[in-house]
Amino acid sequence: xxxxxxxxxxxxxxxxxxxxxxxxxxxxxxxxxxxxxxxxxxxxxxxxxxxxxxxxxxxxxxxxxxxxxxxxxxxxxxxxxxxxxxxxxxxxxxxxxxxxxxxxxxxxxxxxxxxxxxxxxxxxxxxxxxxxxxxxxxxxxxxxxxxxxxxxxxxxxxxxxxxxxxxxxxxxxxxxxxxxxxxxxxxxxxxxxxxxxxxxxxxxxxxxxxxxxxxxxxxxxxxxxxxxxxxxxxxxxxxxxxxxxxxxxxxxxxxxxxxxxxxxxxxxxxxxxxxx
Amino acid sequence: xxxxxxxxxxxxxxxxxxxxxxxxxxxxxxxxxxxxxxxxxxxxxxxxxxxxxxxxxxxxxxxxxxxxxxxxxxxxxxxxxxxxxxxxxxxxxxxxxxxxxxxxxxxxxxxxxxxxxxxxxxxxxxxxxxxxxxxxxxxxxxxxxxxxxxxxxxxxxxxxxxxxxxxxxxxxxxxxxxxxxxxxxxxxxxxxxxxxxxxxxxxxxxxxxxxxxxxxxxxxxxxxxxxxxxxxxxxxxxxxxxxxxxxxxxxxxxxxxxxxxxxxxxxxxxxxxxxxxxxxxxxxxxxxxxx
Numbered sequence: 001x002x003x004x005x006x007x008x009x010x011x012x013x014x015x016x017x018x019x020x021x022x023x024x025x026x027x028x029x030x031x032x033x034x035x036x037x038x039x040x041x042x043x044x045x046x047x048x049x050x051x052x053x054x055x056x057x058x059x060x061x062x063x064x065x066x067x068x069x070x071x072x073x074x075x076x077x078x079x080x081x082x083x084x085x086x087x088x089x090x091x092x093x094x095x096x097x098x099x100x101x102x103x104x105x106x107x108x109x110x111x112x113x114x115x116x117x118x119x120x121x122x123x124x125x126x127x128x129x130x131x132x133x134x135x136x137x138x139x140x141x142x143x144x145x146x147x148x149x150x151x152x153x154x155x156x157x158x159x160x161x162x163x164x165x166x167x168x169x170x171x172x173x174x175x176x177x178x179x180x181x182x183x184x185x186x187x188x189x190x191x192x193x194x195x196x197x198x199x200x201x202x203x204x205x206x207x208x209x210x211x212x213x214x215x216x217x218x219x220x221x222x223x224x225x226x227x228x229x230x231x232x233x234x235x236x237x238x239x240x241x242x243x244x245x246x247x248x249x250x251x252x253x254x255x256x257x258x259x260x261x262x263x264x265x266x267x268x269x270x271x272x273x274x275x276x
Numbered sequence: 277x278x279x280x281x282x283x284x285x286x287x288x289x290x291x292x293x294x295x296x297x298x299x300x301x302x303x304x305x306x307x308x309x310x311x312x313x314x315x316x317x318x319x320x321x322x323x324x325x326x327x328x329x330x331x332x333x334x335x336x337x338x339x340x341x342x343x344x345x346x347x348x349x350x351x352x353x354x355x356x357x358x359x360x361x362x363x364x365x366x367x368x369x370x371x372x373x374x375x376x377x378x379x380x381x382x383x384x385x386x387x388x389x390x391x392x393x394x395x396x397x398x399x400x401x402x403x404x405x406x407x408x409x410x411x412x413x414x415x416x417x418x419x420x421x422x423x424x425x426x427x428x429x430x431x432x433x434x435x436x437x438x439x440x441x442x443x444x445x446x447x448x449x450x451x452x453x454x455x456x457x458x459x460x461x462x463x464x465x466x467x468x469x470x471x472x473x474x475x476x477x478x479x480x481x482x483x484x485x486x487x488x489x490x491x492x493x494x495x496x497x498x499x500x501x502x503x504x505x506x507x508x509x510x511x512x513x514x515x516x517x518x519x520x521x522x523x524x525x526x527x528x529x530x531x532x533x534x535x536x537x538x539x540x541x542x543x544x545x546x547x548x549x550x551x552x553x554x555x556x557x558x559x560x561x562x563x564x565x566x567x
Contacts, residue, residue, distance in 0.1 A: 014370065
């Protein structure tokens, strides 16, 4: 009885919240499926025969599939760099008992405190100097640097909750520090890693300014930049249908990824292995 | 112990290298550039000392912009925190199978790029053909010019719509880390839901709340893509937040040095706000409490 009441209460919050998230997206979806004349009628008619022409345009004219491939390349590379660099750092900051942990933590986040826009000019110079200009790996590294502080901060919180006794036991068993992370710490901090990883993936996936500034080859552009082609065309204006159709196609990989990883995310920490 | 310290430095090194190259250098560059009269597209520059900051402090547009930033950031952070926390709590406690579906829908806005979010809401809030006014029309209410009369609330709500995912996922992942037994023993003692939330959940989420607030604050202060598309700072300068003000100075009017000075002010505001959060939450959020 108590439980059903709680469920109803939860639904009372969830339904409006989800509705608010969903309704604008329904609108986005409808615009992507309808001829553009439809946009300029008031009030908007409820039913119009849907068309797939915007999706066809997105694939053939915008080249959204190739652009999504570039996005995948950049984002996956960036995420791997982020985790490889971030996990050991977070581990040391959580468990290493360094003297300057607080200062380092604040320093790490302070690197994110100037506007991304202001960083573009120096980033352009650095990537040029390193010979990484107009390369997807350059973009991936810059975005990894942008997201690593977040990974370190999230994972430090999760790593701290792992009792020191478990880590000591692992080391008594003769595991070296790197093995301890891999075999003991990572499995216990799984939800944190999934959460951090998902977030980094999403942030990197939708970034627009860095690739716009550092890539010149249209064939290397991620989907966010490819979309920009149909925005504010001087002759025909913004092609909303094509923009939204391409944008939906561009969001699909993230949504699929989320659906796959949500399972691990929901599982929670191994019961009993963790204290607060 | 010495060995431990060595491996500690070794573990920090890759991160230090990556951040040093691509994150710390831009900050340093912004700092020194704010002391020059550098222009975009024009090579060479002169040192001008604190001239840019003096100009900034006597620029009335700066104060308008400061106020807009305060409203935009204050509103966005508050709403995103509250919505994110509420959403995370109901998703975490919900045992219905449908919870996964709700969660998947709730993250969808953040899969769109800022540009698309801006353009989508531009369509929705359009005063002639927008669906927001169509809904008002159905309800028999007069149409609104959303991006004129309601400009600031509109950009705050759109930013919340887009950005709440961050707080939501962060809080839910952290809620999953609170041991169930803590609640069990509180229930045995007859504690109600509010008491449990207040005395178990909130303290357990202290670190992650601090992290969430610092991050959504700096996200909101430093980005302006949505405002750029929706209002371009208008009407007048009402929604011209500092990030956009900086963009206009540095990239539209080519005053790179002046733009850098605005960036340094933004940097300082971020630091001050982080210090305030630190004061509120206590220094121990940064270093593990040992017990």
